[in-house]
Amino acid sequence: xxxxxxxxxxxxxxxxxxxxxxxxxxxxxxxxxxxxxxxxxxxxxxxxxxxxxxxxxxxxxxxxxxxxxxxxxxxxxxxxxxxxxxxxxxxxxxxxxxxxxxxxxxxxxxxxxxxxxxxxxxxxxxxxxxxxxxxxxxxxxxxxxxxxxxxxxxxxxxxxxxxxxxxxxxxxxxxxxxxxxxxxxxxxxxxxxxxxxxxxxxxxxxxxxxxxxxxxxxxxxxxxxxxxxxxxxxxxxxxxxxxxxxxxxxxx
Ligand code: SF4
Numbered sequence: 386x387x388x389x390x391x392x393x394x395x396x397x398x399x400x401x402x403x404x405x406x407x408x409x410x411x412x413x414x415x416x417x418x419x420x421x422x423x424x425x426x427x428x429x430x431x432x433x434x435x436x437x438x439x440x441x442x443x444x445x446x447x448x449x450x451x452x453x454x455x456x457x458x459x460x461x462x463x464x465x466x467x468x469x470x471x472x473x474x475x476x477x478x479x480x481x482x483x484x485x486x487x488x489x490x491x492x493x494x495x496x497x498x499x500x501x502x503x504x505x506x507x508x509x510x511x512x513x514x515x516x517x518x519x520x521x522x523x524x525x526x527x528x529x530x531x532x533x534x535x536x537x538x539x540x541x542x543x544x545x546x547x548x549x550x551x552x553x554x555x556x557x558x559x560x561x562x563x564x565x566x567x568x569x570x571x572x573x574x575x576x577x578x579x580x581x582x583x584x585x586x587x588x589x590x591x592x593x594x595x596x597x598x599x600x601x602x603x604x605x606x607x608x609x610x611x612x613x614x615x616x617x618x619x620x621x622x623x624x625x626x627x628x629x630x631x632x633x634x635x636x637x
Contacts, residue, residue, distance in 0.1 A: 404445075404595045409585045410578035418575055419583065422453055425558060425571040429540060430459045433567070436539035438462045440531070441490065443478045444602055445591045446544030446572060449580055452589045453571070455486045461542070464491035464534050468526035469500060470604035474594050481590045493530040500525060510606055516625055519607075526604070531633055540567035545634065546580075547573055549601070549617045553634075568634075577617070 429437055439454060441447035443465055454461045467476065479490050503511070503525055512519035535541055545556045562568040572580070577600070584591055594602050598610035601618045609620045 402596060404591070405581055405585045407581075408578055409581035411582040411586070412576070412579055415575075415579045415582060418572070418579065419453075422450075422571040422575075423457055425569065426450075426453060426457050426459060426461065426542070429542065429567075429569050429571075430457075430461060433538075433540040435462075436537070437542065438464050438491075438534065438538050438540075439542040440534060441465045442544065442602070443475050443592060444544060445580055445584060445589075445595055445600075446546060446575075448478070448482075448589050448591050449572060449575075449583050450542060450544055451482060451486065451488070452583075452587055455488070462491060463488050464493060466527055466530050466534070467492050467494045468530075468604050469495060470526065470606055472592075472594060472602065472605045472608075474592050475602060478590060478592060485590055491534070493534045495526045495530055499529070512607060512622075513624060516627060519622060519625065527633060535564075535566060538566060540569055542569045542571065543634070545570040545573060546575055546577075548576055551616075 439447070439450060439461055441451060441463055451463055454463070463482075465479075479492070482488055482490055503521065507514075507518055507521075512522045541562070545553055547554050547556050556570050556573045558570055558573055560568050560570075575583075583589065592602055594608075598612075599608055599620055600611065601621055602608055603621050607622050609623050611617070611620045
């Protein structure tokens with residue numbers, strides 16, 4: 386865990402609260418970081434054109450990027466995965482994005498037959514039984530629809546930040562995703578405090594589950610609030626001793 390995380394307010398505030406009030410802190414560097422992120426988006430649009438898509442988790446970092454895209458006025462597609470196990474609060478962001486920005490978010494869902502067969506064979510909550518079953522669930526609900534989302538694309542935009550976990554400590558602004566595409570993370574160098582300062586300043590819509598100590602929000606059965614001193618992604622697959630990644634951002 387980074388020093389930045391251990392000093393964050395949730396370490397001393399176990400009850401639900403307002404994420405902006407708890408975390409937002411404008412830093413002297415943030416104006417420069419915003420300008421740099423906007424320029425990265427403009428450059429990516431020039432370089433990739435229709436081959437570019439924002440792959441949004443609908444988490445707060447991705448909401449910031451959607452807001453930055455709206456600010457540039459660039460015609461960048463925005464897409465998300467609906468795994469069929471998301472919180473209602475997460476899905477409720479889709480009409481909020483449309484109302485706020487006029488963007489229709491493209492939604493990619495798993496193949497229905499594959500889900501039906503998996504659930505019939507292994508049960509609704511097979512992910513708790515073994516890491517193998519959890520990865521199988523992520524594979525059919527996330528990885529396969531992501532592959533369809535990225536088909537024909539030359540680059541995708543993510544909300545990855547270096548501060549999110551040790552495994553993400555070396556996230557680059559622009560890197561090879563291992564599948565002959567560029568993976569772009571325009572706010573890789575932002576802190577959690579800066580993300581929330583931006584949200585506050587620009588009144589960015591966000592998932593209210595972030596107000597309940599869920600800095601990283603995935604599927605409902607696989608996300609819990611984090612406790613005092615835990616890592617950003619500790620609430621994901623909390624029962625596992627794993628890297629807290631589902632494969633969407635696997636390297637190589
Ligand atoms: S996060 Fe959980 S529910 Fe969602 S796809 Fe992975 S194992 Fe399945």
